[in-house]
Each structure stands twice: as structure tokens, then as C-alpha cells.
Amino acid sequence: MYIVKSNLKTILDARGMSIRQFAExxxxxxxxxxxxxxxxxxxxxxxxxxxxxxxxxxxxxxLLTIVEVEGTGSGE
Structure with missing residues (x-):
């Protein structure tokens, strides 16, 4: 199974920017x-x-990447 993963944390952390600063x-x-x-x-x-x-x-x-997730219990 694949999911979409956000890289916003990595990007903001690398720039030293907080969630609140970015929101503003x-x-x-x-x-x-x-x-x-x-x-x-x-x-x-x-x-x-x-x-x-x-x-x-x-x-x-x-910003977004697709990653494979194993063991999700989906039965596939």
C-alpha cells in the first residue's frame, strides 16, 4: 500500500521556521x-x-512524496 507523506516538517525545520511563523x-x-x-x-x-x-x-x-507502507492490515 502507498500513502502520501508531507515533508513540511523537514522543510520548516531546515529553515528554522515554526509552524506559527509559517502560518502567518x-x-x-x-x-x-x-x-x-x-x-x-x-x-x-x-x-x-x-x-x-x-x-x-x-x-x-x-512537499509531498509517495511512500510504501507495509503491514497495514488491509489484507492485500
């Missing part, structure tokens, strides 16, 4: 950024992804 800079709600930072986002809104990528000057492929 990007104009996104703190809770939205917190979920993306902690990789707890269930649905990715296009506008949110665009705001994150533009604010950080990164491509979507740097």
Missing part, C-alpha cells in the same frame, strides 16, 4: 499548517498546497 507568512490557518507539519492531513486542498509551495518556493514534489 503563508496566510493559512495554524491548525491547517499543524496538520500538514505533523503529517496528519487527510485531504489536501489545492489552494493550501499552492500557498505552501509558493510561500516556500518549493515544488509539490518536494
Amino acid at each position: 507568512k503563508s496566510g493559512l490557518k495554524f491548525e491547517t499548517v499543524r496538520r500538514l507539519y505533523n503529517d496528519k492531513t487527510v485531504q489536501y486542498h489545492r489552494e493550501t498546497l499552492a500557498a505552501v509551495c509558493v510561500t516556500l518556493g518549493v515544488g509539490i514534489d518536494e
